[in-house]
Each structure stands twice: as structure tokens, then as C-alpha cells.
């Protein structure tokens with residue numbers, strides 16, 4: 254079957270690719286999604302959905318399903334390992350700013366399934382598993398993706414636009430020769446999942462808790478049925494040392510001592526980067542999500558920012574497709590995607606996540622005191638609390654992007 258070239262091609266069926274596919278499908282635009290894996294990957298990655306992300310996903314039924322399958326987390330805390338809660342923040346104060354004044358704690362792969370199911374239910378969705386993009390070429394009025402097919406062959410697919418949403422190692426970004434500027438942290442992050450009931454041992458704990466400690470920061474997040482503890486590892490530690498069960502147990506006991514050993518159901522170690530692509534667009538090809546920016550997970554902004562990219566870009570493509578530019582030239586509107594979203598990745602997500610990490614790892618009494626003073630100042634002033642929660646929920650970043658009009 255020869256596909257019509259009147260379609261948008263999307264590489265990657267992750268949160269960014271499927272969000273773009275859902276928006277375009279809802280606007281009646283044919284989409285073909287290419288996913289390298291044979292099925293939707295179910296690896297443990299993001300677990301925090303921020304309020305505006307839930308607002309965006311609501312029309313697809315995904316927000317309510319995430320709420321049903323996940324945990325509603327209206328509050329989060331900064332804590333000291335030895336002294337307990339330092340400050341607690343409550344998203345309820347954002348009731349006039351969002352339809353969802355809370356975070357939802359839920360594994361990101363559940364969102365991918367929800368969006369994929371929604372696309373299938375629309376009837377026309379074309380999601381191709383086992384199809385990996387390997388390259389692309391562009392003409393004046395079309396873009397062609399080279400796709401490795403499950404039988405090992407290669408096929409060319411042509412569309413009007415291409416969205417590269419195939420994650421941090423994006424082939425589209427590399428084919429467009431776009432530098433991925435930034436750096437990689439020396440330490441890797443270890444995530445340990447356990448069914449241990451921290452909430453029983455620490456009754457005032459919320460579902461999202463960041464522990465600042467001069468020796469080693471960590472955080473404790475809850476997803477359905479499990480707590481996840483995340484620790485930075487030392488650069489000189491080998492993988493064998495990090496995954497040594499005795500050392501994992503020692504890390505967990507240091508975080509919170511228990512009478513019996515912890516049951517650990519998963520452990521994941523990953524490298525952490527702060528990188529933003531130099532451009533988000535070349536002619537008819539765009540990048541979005543981790544393909545365009547990656548950051549440390551403190552604040553839960555990677556997946557959320559990728560979903561915000563996807564909706565921003567898909568809205569612009571849909572407006573051009575349907576001739577709804579509203580006086581803006583088509584090229585100007587499509588360029589606005591990068592103008593709105595790249596500064597957010599640089600000045601907001603990148604700097605906020607670096608600041609979050611630096612605050613938690615403050616290791617001198619003076620630096621610890623500065624962070625505690627900051628928490629006391631923000632949590633004691635309602636206006637400062639509100640502004641702070643607008644930033645941590647990412648609502649402020651979306652408002653800042655919307656103000657960029659040219």
C-alpha cells in the first residue's frame with residue numbers, strides 16, 4: 254500500500270511522540286508514528302505528571318486514567334534525614350491556575366499505553382512498531398524518512414513534516430547535524446524501588462520528598478505499590494560496587510534505618526546530562542522531547558517539558574495544515590516553536606533542575622543554611638509560595654513561552 258504523503262511523520266512512540274500524534278489526530282491530520290521497539294517500552298523512568306501536563310492530556314481521557322492508575326500528590330516536602338520536614342508545599346494554592354492543582358505519581362509507560370489506546374480508538378492511527386528511523390532527506394514541499402523495517406529492509410516514507418521524538422540519541426537530530434550542547438554530570442544516579450512502607454515509619458511524609466543532606470542528598474517518591482529512592486553515586490564507584498546488594502542495603506539503611514533488610518524490587522543506574530539542542534527545526538524536520546533537551550530528574554521536568562514541546566509544535570503544525578495562521582506566515586508560525594520552547598529548556602528547565610541539585614547537595618553549614626533560609630522565606634509568604642509553585646509546577650514556563658510571539 255502506498256501511503257499518502259499528506260501526513261505528518263513522527264519518530265518515537267514515547268510521551269512526546271504520542272502526545273503530538275494525539276493532538277494532530279484530534280485535529281483530523283493523518284499521522285504515521287515509527288517506533289523502533291517491537292512494542293511500547295515499559296522501562297521505569299519518569300513518574301511525576303505536573304498540573305499543566307494533566308490539563309493538556311485531559312481531552313484524551315489520559316489525565317483521569319493517570320489519576321485512576323496513579324497517586325494524586327497535592328503536596329511535596331523538603332526534609333532533613335535527621336530533623337524531619339523542613340518545608341512542605343501544597344499545590345492546592347494553584348486552584349485558580351490549573352484544572353489539576355496536584356501532581357500525579359504514575360509510571361510514564363502507563364501514559365504511553367493510554368495515548369496509544371486512544372489513537373487506536375480513533376480508527377485512523379498508524380503506529381508502526383519495529384520501525385526505526387535511520388535517516389532523512391528533504392525537498393521543498395516534503396520530507397522523507399528512511400525507516401528500517403522489522404524484516405531488516407529499508408523503506409522510505411514521505412510526509413509534509415517530520416517530528417523527531419525518538420529520545421536522547423535522536424537520529425533526526427544527528428541527521429540534521431544539530432549540536433547537543435551541555436554537559437554530563439560526573440555522578441550517576443541510582444534508583445532503588447522497594448515496597449517498604451516509609452509512610453508508616455514517617456507518618457508526616459508526603460508522596461514526593463527531597464532530602465537535603467550534607468553527606469548525600471536523596472529523594473523518596475511513591476508510585477503505586479512502591480517507593481523509589483534515588484541517590485547520587487560517587488564518580489569513582491564501579492557498577493559492580495554500586496549494584497552490590499550489601500552496598501545498596503547500606504545506602505537504604507543510611508537513608509532510613511529499619512530493623513529488617515529492605516526488599517528491593519528494581520535497581521536502575523543512569524547517567525545524567527544537561528543538554529539543549531542548538532536548533533529545534535531544519536526546514537520540514539523538527540525535534541521535541543528528549544531529542545531536543547535532557548536534564549537531571551530533580552523536579553520531574555524532562556518528560557513534562559517534552560509533552561509541552563509536543564503540544565506546542567503540534568498546535569502550530571495543525572494551524573498551518575488547516576490554514577489557520579491568523580495573519581502569521583506559515584514559516585513564522587513554525588519557527589515560533591523553537592523560539593518559544595528552546596529558551597524554556599535553557600533558562601527554565603535546565604537552570605531550575607541544576608539549582609534543585611545544587612540546593613540538595615549543599616554540603617557546608619553555610620550553604621545548608623542559605624537553602625533553609627530560602628525555604629523558610631518562600632513557605633512563610635503566600636505570594637512567594639504561589640510564585641514558587643507556579644515555577645515548580647511548570648505553569649510559569651508555559652506562561653513565559655506564550656509571551657514570546659515573534
Ligand SMILES: Cc1cc2nc3c(=O)[nH]c(=O)nc-3n(C[C@H](O)[C@H](O)[C@H](O)COP(=O)(O)OP(=O)(O)OC[C@H]3O[C@@H](n4cnc5c(N)ncnc54)[C@H](O)[C@@H]3O)c2cc1C
Nearest residue numbers: 265267268269289299300385386420542543553555556557
Ligand atoms: C530514572 C529516570 C527518572 C525520570 N524521572 C522523571 C520524572 O519524574 N519526570 C519527568 O518529567 N521526567 C523524568 N525523566 C525523564 C523522562 O523519562 C524523559 O524525559 C522522557 O521519557 C522523554 O520522553 P520522549 O518521548 O522525548 O523520549 P522517550 O521516552 O525516550 O521515547 C523515545 C521513543 O523513541 C523510540 N526510538 C528510539 N530510537 C528510535 C528510532 N531510531 N526510530 C524510532 N523510534 C526510536 C524509543 O524506543 C522510545 O519509545 C526520568 C528519566 C529517567 C531515566
